[in-house]
Amino acid sequence: MTPHPGADGLSGGVSGVVVLTDRRVARRPLAEVVAAAVAGGVRWVLLREKDLPRAERFALAADLRPILAEAGGTLIVAGPDPLLPAHSAAVHLSASDPGPPPRADLVGRSCHDEAELRRLRTEDYVTLSPVYPTRTKPGYGPALGPAGLAGLIRLSPVPVLALGGIETPAQVRACRQAGAVGVAVLGAIMRSPDPQQTAAALTSAFQAASTSNVEEDG
Numbered sequence: 360m361t362p363h364p365g366a367d368g369l370s371g372g373v374s375g376v377v378v379l380t381d382r383r384v385a386r387r388p389l390a391e392v393v394a395a396a397v398a399g400g401v402r403w404v405l406l407r408e409k410d411l412p413r414a415e416r417f418a419l420a421a422d423l424r425p426i427l428a429e430a431g432g433t434l435i436v437a438g439p440d441p442l443l444p445a446h447s448a449a450v451h452l453s454a455s456d457p458g459p460p461p462r463a464d465l466v467g468r469s470c471h472d473e474a475e476l477r478r479l480r481t482e483d484y485v486t487l488s489p490v491y492p493t494r495t496k497p498g499y500g501p502a503l504g505p506a507g508l509a510g511l512i513r514l515s516p517v518p519v520l521a522l523g524g525i526e527t528p529a530q531v532r533a534c535r536q537a538g539a540v541g542v543a544v545l546g547a548i549m550r551s552p553d554p555q556q557t558a559a560a561l562t563s564a565f566q567a568a569s570t571s572n573v574e575e576d577g
Contacts, residue, residue, distance in 0.1 A: 372465065372540075373435070373449075373484050376531070376561045377403040377520055379545040390422050392554050399558025402432035405451055405543065409437055435467065451486075467520075476515050486543050487511050489523025490534060494546055509537035528564030535568035 378396050385392050393404055404427055408416055424434045435449040439456045449465035454475050459466040459482070470476050470485045479485065490503050502524065503511065512519045521534035522543040534542050544561060551557040 372518060373403050373433075373467065373520065374518070374541045375403065375565055376401050376558060377405060377435075377541050377543045378548050378558070379405045379522075379543055380407050381545055381549050382408060384546060385549040386552060387554075389419065390426065392549060393423050394426050395554035396548050396558040397426055397430045397432060399555040400562035401548075401558045402427070402430060403435065403541070404432070405435045405437060407437045433465070435465070452482075469522075470511075470515075473511065473514055476511065479516055482517055484518045484520060484540070485515060486520045486522040487515075487539075488521075488543075490521045491524030491526075491530060493524040505533040505537045508534060508539065512538040528560055531561050531564040532568040535565055535572065541565070 378393070378401050380389055380393070382389050387395075389408075396404070404423060406416075406420055406423060408419060411419065420434060420436055426432075427434050433449050435451050438450050438452045438459075448463045449467075450459060450463045451467040452459065452469070454469050454471065456468075458480070465484075466482050467484045467486065468479065468482045470479070470487055476485065487503065487508060490505070490508050492502050508519075508521055518540040519538065520541040520543045521537070521539040525531060525534060525542045525544050526547040531542050542561070542565065547561065548554050548557055
């Protein structure tokens with residue numbers, strides 16, 4: 360596979376700290392957690408909650424989109440029923456979901472190994488997981504670790520978000536240094552007593568690692 364031009368750096372697309380939602384572990388209502396994360400510097404949120412009835416999930420998406428839009432951010436909605444608005448959409452598909460909807464402007468997909476990366480066709484980015492052991496999916500793995508992540512990033516034709524067990528600034532830095540254009544976090548934000556502070560710390564770590572990467576490349 361030929362590496363995507365943005366695979367080793369920030370591409371202008373999805374990047375930085377990306378928050379995945381899980382209302383079951385969140386300490387506050389999702390809208391409050393997302394607003395706090397956005398105040399802490401997050402500009403990308405992936406709405407999961409796929410077990411909700413469609414109408415409830417649609418209403419939740421409608422509540423979250425303006426929070427991000429006001430800060431220049433984007434709400435990504437997990438498929439296969441991505442609740443596309445009429446004007447534009449960002450969707451995220453699982454490894455087994457069918458191809459992207461025709462109206463999607465940005466499409467991501469979950470991947471875990473080389474075989475799944477080789478099945479990519481028109482996706483704009485992927486998540487690679489699990490990088491670290493995760494409390495959300497205990498026993499899921501084995502964990503790639505930063506070295507395994509870096510190896511798969513070199514094979515990816517599109518930019519990669521690191522996912523799974525990323526909870527500390529040190530882990531964020533390791534993922535960025537491995538070549539990830541962003542880190543997708545769930546528990547670190549959802550379980551945090553102060554999502555704004557946690558988001559700010561993780562975002563600062565990512566930005567510092569990005570600056571260090573640029574200086575080293577220069």
